[in-house]
Amino acid sequence: MRFVLIKGSDAQEAADAAALKWLVTDRSSAQAAGLYTGMYHFAYLPNSTDEAYIIRDAKAQAQKVIWRLASLGGYNERDLPVALDLENNCVKRSSSGGCLKYMPRSLVTLWAETWLETVEEKTGRKPILYSYAQFLESAMSRSEKLRQYPLWLAHYGINPADPISQPGQRPTIGCFVHSWSTANCSSQWQIWQYSSCGIGKKYGVPSSRLDLNVFRGTPENFLALTKGKWQPEPADMMPIKEPTSINLISITSTDTNKPVEVNVEVFRSIGSPVVTGTVVFRPSDEKIKVKKQTATRSASGRWELKIEGLPAGVTSGTLNYVDMSKTHADNELPLAINLMQGPDLPTPTPTAKPKPTKKPVDSCAKQIKH
Known part of the structure; x- marks a missing residue:
């Protein structure tokens, strides 16, 4: 075990507060144990088709991450670049949770490019993009700009120890075509999340399960990601009660x-x-x-x-x-x-409906567990 990736921020208020609670202690404890650490931002896309609005929102979410990183003192020699977790393009949901509206591919791409460029410009390091092949193909346009950023690819059910395993390929015939696709039907990934079913206790984590990742490259390639310290200026710090x-x-x-x-x-x-x-x-x-x-x-x-x-x-x-x-x-x-006073509505009479017995589903059945 050489590195840990920690949730550092979230576009939603409650989830962001929870992320901040754990980030500070988890990062410092992991680095004290000799591990390299990275933090990621979980993104929610805005409900708009206006390009100027899309750019404004991406810059705002990037600013949250920059402030969060600044509050930690910036990058140190054991920090990996921050990552953007982008895996959902639903921008409006029904009361039952179903998606009513999706952001078009071109605008998802514009949003991601803007976020990545904004963070890179401020911190001096190229951030990482986390997603999965189906989303990269169906929800985003191919982009030379995106291709310049390291890819953290999620693909479960195949073993990284198998030399012929290729994350990001279709399970049957054909390729996923996205910004990191290659001519030989593979993906130019830097980090591969190969399981969400790691056994927490084995890694000193109190949760029952955790995600498992592997880095692609030499030790020199890995250390290259840690190059470049960013020490925030006073103006980079998160404001207090800004008007x-x-x-x-x-x-x-x-x-x-x-x-x-x-x-x-x-x-x-x-x-x-x-x-x-x-x-x-x-x-x-x-x-x-x-x-x-x-x-x-x-x-x-x-x-x-x-x-x-x-x-x-x-x-x-x-x-x-x-x-x-x-x-x-x-x-x-x-x-x-x-x-206005609404009309009296009849009170519905509840009718008992038989509840089907759901068979327990093992979400880790086809994943690697260790």
Whole structure:
């Protein structure tokens, strides 16, 4: 065991807070044990087809990673370049979780190129792209720019110890065609994630399973990834309570049977989107209790807020931007919501339905476990 790749940041607020909690201790402990470490950012793409908006969002998510790396003191001699985890191009989901809208291939590619270039420009190291062959082929366009960045490829079910194993190939006939494809039907990968079923205890990890990876190349190739220290300047550090501005894009409200839908965006003082935080509606009258509200991030600094359970009539209050990390200053704007009384709806009579017994599925059945 020579290196560890740790989740360092996430585009979603709750997941990002959890990543930060573990990153600091895991990185320092692993390096103290003589291991090399890398961190990755889990990306969510924005719900937009505007190229300028796509670029703006990619730069905002890159800024989050740069700030996170700066908070660690920058790169040291045991750090691998940061990685971009890009494996989903769904930009809008239904209430049941199904995907309603996918980002086009050209825009996914533009977003990835922008993120990678922004991080490289600031840190001086080429970041790594993590994904899998089906996504690289179906969700992204072939790009010479992308090809310049190291690929961390996920492909399970074949053994890296087998000299004829080729990750990134179709299980039957034919090749996956993407930016890292070669003429002989292989992929130019740098790191191969060959299993998600590693036994945590064997590696000193408390989780029951973990991902397993192998590096492709010589020791000199590996050490080349660690070259170039980036020591952040004071201006590169994550700000504390940076001033913000909040803008109401739209509000849709009809009657008490339907949720109120609010679209809002929040900007940093320099005009780019905030990279952390969320939004919430707070009624002025404390006696009014909101039954449910859900803020869905549609892009960096932009949310779709659904509010349920408000009474008929006008409910005055504030639309609040709150940032638990205190990177950006909280902000608010007055908001009055007017609802008509919806018609009484019949209460459905629940009917008992037999629940089929699901057979347990072993997700590691065809994977390497060690």
